[in-house]
Amino acid sequence: PGKPTIAVIGGDGIGPEVVTEALKVLDAAWGADAYERVDYDLGAERWQRTGEVLPDSVMAELDTADAILFGAIGAAPGATDIPSGLLERGLLLKLRFAFDHYVNLRPSILYPGVPTPLSEAVVGGREIDFVVVREGTEGLYCGNGGVVRAGTPQEIATEVSVNTAFGVERVIRDAFERATQRRNKLTLVHKHNVLVNAGGLWRNRFEAVAAEYPQVTTDYLHVDAATIFMATDPARFDVIVTDNLFGDIITDLAAAVTGGIGLAASGNINPDRTHPSMFEPVHGSAPDIAGQQLADPTAAILSASLLLQHLGEDARAARISEAVAADIAGRGHTKRSTAQVGDALAAAVS
Ligand code: NAD
Numbered sequence: 001p002g003k004p005t006i007a008v009i010g011g012d013g014i015g016p017e018v019v020t021e022a023l024k025v026l027d028a029a030w031g032a033d034a035y036e037r038v039d040y041d042l043g044a045e046r047w048q049r050t051g052e053v054l055p056d057s058v059m060a061e062l063d064t065a066d067a068i069l070f071g072a073i074g075a076a077p078g079a080t081d082i083p084s085g086l087l088e089r090g091l092l093l094k095l096r097f098a099f100d101h102y103v104n105l106r107p108s109i110l111y112p113g114v115p116t117p118l119s120e121a122v123v124g125g126r127e128i129d130f131v132v133v134r135e136g137t138e139g140l141y142c143g144n145g146g147v148v149r150a151g152t153p154q155e156i157a158t159e160v161s162v163n164t165a166f167g168v169e170r171v172i173r174d175a176f177e178r179a180t181q182r183r184n185k186l187t188l189v190h191k192h193n194v195l196v197n198a199g200g201l202w203r204n205r206f207e208a209v210a211a212e213y214p215q216v217t218t219d220y221l222h223v224d225a226a227t228i229f230m231a232t233d234p235a236r237f238d239v240i241v242t243d244n245l246f247g248d249i250i251t252d253l254a255a256a257v258t259g260g261i262g263l264a265a266s267g268n269i270n271p272d273r274t275h276p277s278m279f280e281p282v283h284g285s286a287p288d289i290a291g292q293q294l295a296d297p298t299a300a301i302l303s304a305s306l307l308l309q310h311l312g313e314d315a316r317a318a319r320i321s322e323a324v325a326a327d328i329a330g331r332g333h334t335k336r337s338t339a340q341v342g343d344a345l346a347a348a349v350s
């Protein structure tokens with residue numbers, strides 16, 4: 001078999017900065033000649049220059065890759081030169097939907113020595129190590145809905161959440177499988193006390209699949225209460241399964257309590273391997289710190305570790321995550337540039 005192809009999309013803002021460091025570490029752990037790398041110029045600049053967001057030809061090429069490493073896209077919130085949602089919907093969500101990334105995997109570990117806003121009473125020597133399995137292809141992200149009487153005092157805007165038994169059951173099943181590989185605990189997070197239609201479907205699919213996994217202890221939290229426990233007792237969580245929007249929101253919170261958004265990695269996974277999976281930091285393009293070498297590249301580097309794991313390179317993946325754990329435990333308050341963090345981790349894994 002030939003070398004695997006990795007498609008690389010740096011994107012906007014800090015995206016290219018953190019991806020540069022992720023590639024440095026990937027090359028050190030795996031070897032620059034272990035894979036074929038193809039860079040794609042996509043994002044705000046490409047759109048401003050050409051009016052293209054994600055041409056079909058590029059899409060078809062990306063589909064031939066073995067995996068995609070993604071930085072971040074998007075303009076500053078409040079920017080007026082790029083319509084809000086244009087790149088998010090037209091590029092990032094288009095890839096997640098078209099490549100059927102129904103498992104958006106977002107692990108959170110509080111490594112020893114890592115600063116957290118959690119009090120010592122909450123951390124209390126207990127291990128905080130959980131993973132959110134966020135549904136990635138349905139829900140409020142589908143773009144169903146519209147605006148009528150736009151611009152008038154009678155304007156009505158709707159976003160309709162799409163939840164299919166097929167889509168909900170497959171992600172729940174994946175979460176149960178992951179729980180069996182971990183501590184056998186799975187929490188469903190939703191809001192079925194208000195969202196009775198979608199919530200009812202999630203609940204009944206969850207109960208149906210749970211019957212097949214008697215070894216897994218299950219519980220349920222409404223999403224608002226889940227945010228309480230994320231801040232007051234995150235050690236209670238092992239695997240959480242939830243819908244697309246709830247998963248987006250609780251994983252920024254999960255990142256914040258486990259060392260910050262600069263550490264949070266993710267995989268947009270197609271478990272059936274019918275299209276390439278895509279690995280990216282949870283954070284965005286961070287326009288407020290872009291271009292200054294201030295971004296923490298750790299999330300992108302850990303995303304490269306998830307990519308290696310997905311390609312079956314478990315030992316190399318572990319080498320990266322272990323190097324990160326050691327590095328962040330020793331960081332203290334030392335300030336390093338984006339490149340210095342990448343250099344240190346590349347040296348640690350080579
Ligand atoms: P953001 O994640 O870009 O930034 C939120 C805050 O976290 C900012 O203060 C930023 O400086 C900080 N931050 C983010 N990553 C960091 C890192 N690696 N190191 C240190 N600090 C970091 O979220 P936002 O400001 O809401 O969004 C900015 C743009 O990014 C928007 O256009 C949004 O749509 C887009 N976005 C894209 C992705 C993606 O491509 N996957 C994800 C989230 C947001």
Ligand code: IPM
Binds near residue numbers: 074089092248
């Ligand atoms: C994320 C981001 C995206 C999401 C946006 C940019 C579409 O916030 O990856 O968490 O909401 O999924």
Ligand code: MN
Binds near residue numbers: 252282
């Ligand atoms: Mn998000």
